[in-house]
Amino acid sequence: MKNPDRSLKKGCNIGGVVKASLCTGCGTCEGVCPTGAISLRRDKDIFRPVVDGAKCNASKGCRVCYTVCPGHQLDITRLSTALFPEAETDPKIGRYQSVFHGNAVDSPIRFHAASGGVTTQIVVKLLRQNKIDAAVVIRLGSASCTEPEVVLAYTPEEVVQAQSSKYCPVALGGVIRDILDKKLRVAVVGLPCHIHGFRKAEETFPALKDAVQLYIGIYCSALQSFQGTEYIFRRFQIPRKGMVSFSYRDEGCPGSLKASYEDGRTIKVPYHDYYRKLKSFFIPYRCMQCVDHFAELADISTGDLNIPPYNEDKVGFSSLIVRSSRGRVVIEALMQSGGLELHALEAEPLIRSQQFSLNRKKRQIKVRYDLLRLVGRKTCNYDYAFPKSGLKAYAKSVLASIIIYAEMFVGKRPRLWPLIDFTNSVLKKSKSGNS
Ligand SMILES: Cc1cc2nc3c(=O)[nH]c(=O)nc-3n(C[C@H](O)[C@H](O)[C@H](O)COP(=O)(O)OP(=O)(O)OC[C@H]3O[C@@H](n4cnc5c(N)ncnc54)[C@H](O)[C@@H]3O)c2cc1C
Structure with missing residues (x-):
């Protein structure tokens, strides 16, 4: 060790x-x-x-x-340089070889995925080809259908059951012990912070490096706390009683939240109708110090591509970043065998599609670190050069950061949640007044 x-x-x-x-x-x-x-x-x-x-x-x-x-602490720059020596660096995307947009060819996988199902399709293929023994994925639980559960999925069916995004906290790393004890070859699907943990653990446990055949990182603007789900349930009157299945995103892209009940009822709320209301209210405190949107330490990163013309297709669409050579081999094989339909994409539309989150994670980050240090809070130690900004941009970022922290204060206190509805209705009115 x-x-x-x-x-x-x-x-x-x-x-x-x-x-x-x-x-x-x-x-x-x-x-x-x-x-x-x-x-x-x-x-x-x-x-x-x-x-x-x-x-x-x-x-x-x-x-x-x-x-x-x-x-x-995270040496994100040192690690990404060492892991992807053959890649080029982009200050927003991280080190990468190529970018694609597209979808899984398998219709059910594509339709029930969060985006275009590329994540699930890649893992299913690796299992079918016996390149891995299991995949680390998250499903909504066996005990309660709204609780996230980390699973080692040994069959394609189990991987498919774990499809779609879980907009709630997930503690993935506990599975490392199982992977090492059982000497498994695995693919790991996780958020940027999960992959940061695994990559740091690989440095201490070389056997983990041998075990993980592929990391698929999903882009992450920020987590939503468990209270975020509570708020959605209250706001849209979604009862827990009698619920037999739940998904934050299903049936197309961007799809809808879907709750099904033992009496046959189904409640659906379009993704944008509920997700946009969450704003920054339910972002956990540490997420606002994160500098990684695109999962910069993953072999392959996947996410949405929510800008025209790519989002005109309502069945499912993904964007995908290939960073490592082993990632490239997997993607090329899947394109050749017809599992994935992918087209090359420039970096520009990808960055544009994620501009809001990138502003937060890259442009405004220095301001938040300055503010936190000013009030004596401890901050994460990254080996990452925070982008500098002019005075006007700095002042704007200060204001944006204060609003974010004020929203987070409200989100933690259920008795203040009526303020969320109030803020959303004021914003809606001012938007409709402007248009
Ligand atoms: C908290 C969160 C924030 C996100 N923010 C953005 C964003 O800002 N921009 C963007 O373009 N995309 C974002 N995504 C990613 C997007 O929602 C899709 O997950 C991604 O595009 C993969 O879609 P897919 O169709 O390829 O995957 P699918 O085939 O649907 O498979 C999804 C895979 O992700 C795993 N997974 C789901 N939720 C989690 C979780 N919470 N933690 C770890 N693993 C999980 C599942 O186990 C499954 O293997 C976010 C996802 C999450 C969970």
Whole structure:
């Protein structure tokens, strides 16, 4: 077991990271703890690690959980340069070889996916070709149909069951222990923060690097806390009682939230009708320090392409970034075998389609770090050169950041949720007045 970070003091655990509100809730610490001292607790907003002091070996010098934690420190530039030496760098996309748009050819996979089903199609193909033993995916649970559950999917059917986006916290990293214990070859599908954790863990556990055959990272503007789902349920009167299945996005693209009930009823809410109302109200605190929108440490990154003419097709469409050579081999094989219908795409429309999130994660990020440091808050230590901005842009970003933090304050307090409806109705009126 190697320790790449020699600057760390001997013997510390992730307790301090949680205390400083730098935990992303990715779960990597749980998956690497040698004594099983860490478990993830579902809080009101996100999953947080809890350390069992009786089992923790920090006092004996162990600091594995702290070393792999991407919440307090991440060498995103060093890692992406080392991982993708043959790629070129774009300040917004990260290091990449090529960009595509398109969809899975399989109609049900495409129709029930969040976007165009390319993620599920890639994983299904790897399983069918026996290139992997299992895939790490998220399904909405067996115990409750709204709770996220990390699964090692061994069959294409299990991968398909886990399709579509879960706009709620997911602690993926706990599965690392299983992958290593069972000596599996896997593909991992996850958000940027999940992949940060895995990549850091690979540096300490070389066997993990051998085990993971492919990382598919999904673009992420930000997580939505569990309270985000509660708000949607209240706002759109979606009862939990009698619910037998739930999806945040189904039936086309962008699709609809769909809740089905034991008496045969179904409630559907178009994706844009509910997702746009969430604004920044339910973004977990640590997400506002994240600099990675496009999953810059994944072999392949996937997301929507929600601009004309690409979004005119309502069945399903994706954008896809290939970063590594092993990613390129997988994509080329799938295009040749007819599993994916992909077309080359310039970087410009991809960036334009994600401009809002990129502004937040790249352009406004320095301001947020300055503000947080000004009020004495701890921040994540990235080896990333924050883009500089002129005075006017800086002032605009200060205002935008204050609004975001004010919204996050409201979202955490259910008694203030009427303010969300009020804000949305004022914005709707001012928009219709302008048009
Ligand atoms: C929180 C969140 C924020 C996002 N923000 C953006 C954005 O700003 N812009 C954009 O273009 N796209 C965003 N996406 C990605 C988009 O919604 C689709 O997930 C992505 O395009 C993949 O679609 P697909 O049709 O290829 O995948 P599908 O075939 O539908 O498969 C989706 C895969 O993602 C996995 N997955 C779903 N939710 C999670 C989760 N929360 N954590 C880890 N794995 C998960 C599933 O297990 C499944 O394997 C976001 C997704 C999430 C979950």
